[in-house]
Amino acid sequence: MTISQLPSPFTFSQSSLQDYNDCPRRFKLRYIERLLWPAVETEPTQDYERHQQEGSLFHRMVQQNIIGIPAEKLSVMANSDNLSKWWDAYIQHKPDLNGYTLYPEYTLSAPLGEHRLVAKYDLIAVKPGERTIIYDWKTYRKRPRNEYLAARWQTRLYSALLERAGNHLNGDALILPEQIEMVYWFSNFPIEPASFNYNKEKSQRDWDLIAKTIAEINTEKEFAMSEEERPCKFCAYRSYCDRGIKAGEWDEFDGEIETEESFEIDFEQVGEIAF
Numbered sequence: 001m002t003i004s005q006l007p008s009p010f011t012f013s014q015s016s017l018q019d020y021n022d023c024p025r026r027f028k029l030r031y032i033e034r035l036l037w038p039a040v041e042t043e044p045t046q047d048y049e050r051h052q053q054e055g056s057l058f059h060r061m062v063q064q065n066i067i068g069i070p071a072e073k074l075s076v077m078a079n080s081d082n083l084s085k086w087w088d089a090y091i092q093h094k095p096d097l098n099g100y101t102l103y104p105e106y107t108l109s110a111p112l113g114e115h116r117l118v119a120k121y122d123l124i125a126v127k128p129g130e131r132t133i134i135y136d137w138k139t140y141r142k143r144p145r146n147e148y149l150a151a152r153w154q155t156r157l158y159s160a161l162l163e164r165a166g167n168h169l170n171g172d173a174l175i176l177p178e179q180i181e182m183v184y185w186f187s188n189f190p191i192e193p194a195s196f197n198y199n200k201e202k203s204q205r206d207w208d209l210i211a212k213t214i215a216e217i218n219t220e221k222e223f224a225m226s227e228e229e230r231p232c233k234f235c236a237y238r239s240y241c242d243r244g245i246k247a248g249e250w251d252e253f254d255g256e257i258e259t260e261e262s263f264e265i266d267f268e269q270v271g272e273i274a275f
């Protein structure tokens, strides 16, 4: 019998699944050994950190606006060129969600075997019985290709989990996959959102992949380093892996900046269902 190295219960998020996908060793260092940020991920660090702070603040401003604080009051928080540009873009091009009930900064969770799945949504917009739209605000400097986003764990997990764990947002009725849409809204490209409609086939495919991946992680022994070295350039663990000591250049960085918030989940506030 293989003894799992994974703590149990383990909470799987899109970040941890994506880390496993990109590099099993990174998953092990981050989530099993819990080595936190031993090295900067890009140089110069100030640019990286500033973008991280601006991204967090932008998310907070949007969330506050959605719960009813007027945009004019919030605009004083836009205290940098980036924030001011993103905020203007949001005000001019924010989605029209008239008629929807809005759940900003909402976390859903569901057990899966001995473990648990969790997703923290920037916004879930619901017209009960008709349509549910997941919004995710992105402050990417480059607009990723739709094919790249479609294959990301975030796109798969967020739609799949909403379908299984979001009934209470839908008047306690089942959410059909065909009623789900996921939209990435880009603060730097406000008129080019990426939208993905869900359906039964995608749902089946995603749940199969979720089960397969979690079973694989459960019995994983090696947690091998990624074959490609590209992810190492922007990885905090490169010195552990002898994959260089210098961080990748910020100008070349096209990934997502992880904010600490991504890891902070208050399960008291989480809607969880058994299935």
Ligand code: SF4
Binding pocket: 023, 024, 025, 026, 029, 225, 226, 231, 232, 233, 235, 236, 237, 238, 239, 240, 241, 243
């Ligand atoms: S440095 Fe490379 S091999 Fe090491 S954990 Fe990071 S991505 Fe994986």
